C-alpha cells in the first residue's frame with residue numbers, strides 16, 4: 001500500500017479565464033479512501049478546481065493524475081468519477097429509481113444486476129420505497145440523497161461534491177453532513193467535498209484545503225488546521241477570531257512581544273520576526289477568558305481591561321464583543337461557555353480579559 | 367383631512383398621479399380589482415370572436431351548392447360541396463399533398479432547427495451566438511413572397527444555378543415548379559420559427575444536466591438522446607405544431623415555387639373563391655382545412671399532454 005500512487009494528484013494546476021486566474025498553481029494529492037474538503041470564500045475557484053478534476057474543464061497549465069495516469073485526454077464519461085452538483089442536476093423527467101439506474105445503463109452494467117444495485121444504493125441513502133417517485137415529488141433532503149445514490153451507484157473511484165448541501169436549511173444541512181459521513185464510512189469512497197461552510201469542512205473531512213483567490217493557503221487535517229493556521233487568512237477564515245495589528249518590540253524563542261496602540265502583547269510566533277516589523281495577532285474567541293472587573297486572573301499571561309460593547313446570546317453560549325481602551329478601536333470577541341450563566345456581563349460593564357501567550361498567533365502583516 | 371394638506375407640498379407629478387388614481391377608482395372600483403387580469407383578455411377575446419364569426423359564415427356558405435344558372439349559391443342546404451371535395455381525385459390529391467408536405471417540412475425543419483438552436487444557446491463565444499441570432503432574424507425582415515422570388519432567381523430556368531450548369535455545357539435543369547422546390551422554400555421559411563420556439567426550451571435545460579449525464583458515463587450522443595431531447599420536449603411539440611399548421615395553410619410558396627403544378631389546400635381554396643367563383647366549394651375546402659389543422663393540434667396535445675406547453679406546475 002505504501003508505494004501505490006495517490007488516487008488523485010494535482011501538479012502545478014492553473015486555470016485562467018482570459019486574464020483572470022481562477023485557480024493558481026494548485027498542488028495536492030489525495031490517498032485512496034480519504035475525504036478531502038476544499039474550503040474557501042465564494043468565488044475563490046473551488047468549483048473550477050472540481051470541474052477540472054471531473055474533466056469538464058481542462059487546466060490552462062499543469063497536470064492532473066488519477067491513479068497515477070495523466071487524465072488530460074480522458075473525457076468525463078470515461079473517468080470513474082461520481083459528481084454531485086451544486087444544484088444537484090437530477091433529471092426531472094425520470095423517477096428517483098431511473099436517475100440511479102441511468103449511470104448503470106450508460107456504463108453497461110449487466111442488465112440483470114441493475115435492479116438489485118438500484119435497490120441497494122437507494123437503501124444506503126435510506127430511500128427504500130421511493131423508487132417510483134418523480135424528482136419533484138421528493139423533499140430537498142430526499143433529492144440530495146437521490147443525487148448521492150446516483151453518483152455512487154456505479155462504484156466510482158472518486159466522489160466529487162460541489163456544495164450540494166448549501167441550499168438546505170441549517171438543521172437539514174447538519175443532518176445531511178452526518179448522514180453523508182455515515183454513507184462515506186460505509187462505502188469508503190474517496191471524496192473531494194467543496195464548501196464555504198467551515199463547520200461542514202471540520203465535521204466531514206480527513207483533510208482540509210483552504211483556498212483564497214485561486215491559491216491554496218493551507219492543507220492540513222481539521223485539528224491542526226484549526227490549532228495551527230499557517231497564515232493570517234486561514235486564522236481569520238476559520239472560527240471567530242479577533243485580529244490586532246502591531247509592531248514587534250522583542251523576540252525570544254517562539255514568543256514575540258509586539259506593541260499595539262498603548263500596550264504590549266505577548267504572542268506565539270510561527271516564523272522569525274525582526275524588531276520593528278509590522279505584525280498581526282489572531283486570537284480565537286473561545287481562548288479568551290472573561291472575568292468581572294474586580295478579579296485578577298493569576299495564571300494568564302495577557303491581561304487586558306475592557307468594556308462590553310455587545311452581547312449576543314447564541315443559545316449554547318454567549319458571545320461578547322469587548323472594547324479594550326489599550327488596544328485602540330479593535331474589538332476582542334469572547335465566547336463564554338459558563339453553563340450556569342451565573343455571571344452575566346451586560347453591555348457597558350467593565351470586564352477583564354485574559355488569554356495564554358501560546359493562543360495568540362502572530363503573523364507578518366499581509 | 368390632514369393628508370390633503372400635506373399633499374399640497376408634493377411634487378406636481380405625484381398630485382397628478384393621485385388625481386388619476388382617484389378617477390380610476392371611480393371608473394373601476396377596488397372591489398373589481400381581482401378581475402383586472404380578465405379585462406386585459408378582452409382585446410384577444412374580441413379578435414377570436416371575430417374569427418369565429420367569420421368561420422360560422424364560411425361554414426354557412428359551405429352548405430349551399432353553386433347554382434350554375436346564375437353563379438349564385440342556392441338557397442337550399444346540401445352537403446354537395448363536401449361530397450365534391452371528398453370524392454374528386456384532384457382535391458384528394460391536394461389534401462394528401464398538403465398533409466404529406468407539412469409532415470415532411472416539419473420533420474426536416476425540426477431536424478435542422480434543433481442543432482441551430484442548440485448552438486445558438488450553448489456556443490461558448492458570444493460572437494458565435496450573436497451571429498447565429500442575427501442570421502436567424504434577417505429572413506424575418508424579408509417577406510415570404512420576396513424570399514420565394516429569391517428562390518426563383520437562384521433556381522429558375524435562367525437562374526444562377528442553371529447559368530453555372532449551362533456554362534459547363536450541360537442542359538439546364540428543372541429546378542422549380544415542382545414539389546421539392548416548394549418543400550425547400552417552405553423549410554427555409556419555417557426554420558426561423560422553429561429555432562425561435564426551440565431556443566427557450568433549450569435555454570431552460572441547465573447545462574449541468576448535460577455535464578451530470580456525461581459524468582455518469584454517457585457519451586454526448588447518449589446525453590442528447592436521453593437528456594436533451596426529452597427535456598426539450600415542450601419546445602419540440604410547440605415548434606412542430608406551429609411549423610405543421612403554418613405549412614398546411616401556406617399559400618405563397620406552393621403558388622410561386624409550385625407554379626400551379628403543386629397546389630396546397632390554400633391554393634385550391636383561392637381557386638374555388640376567385641377562379642371558379644364557387645364560394646360554396648371554397649368554403650367547404652376551408653372547413654376541411656380548419657378541421658384537419660385542429661385535429662392535428664388536438665391529437666398532438668392529447669398524446670403529449672398540454673403540460674408540454676408549460677401549463678403543468680413545475681417544481682424547482
Ligand SMILES: Nc1ncnc2c1ncn2[C@@H]1O[C@H](COP(=O)(O)OP(=O)(O)OP(=O)(O)O)[C@@H](O)[C@H]1O
Nearest residue numbers: 017020022040041042043044045046047048049196
Ligand atoms: N467560464 C468562466 N469564465 C470566466 N470566469 C469564470 C468562469 N468560471 C468561473 N469563473 C470565475 O472564476 C472564479 C472562480 O469561480 P468558481 O465557480 O470556481 O468559484 P467558487 O469557489 O466555486 O465559488 P462559489 O462558492 O460561489 O461556488 C470566479 O471569480 C468566477 O467569476
Ligand SMILES: [Mg+2]
Nearest residue numbers: 046047086162
Ligand atoms: Mg462553486
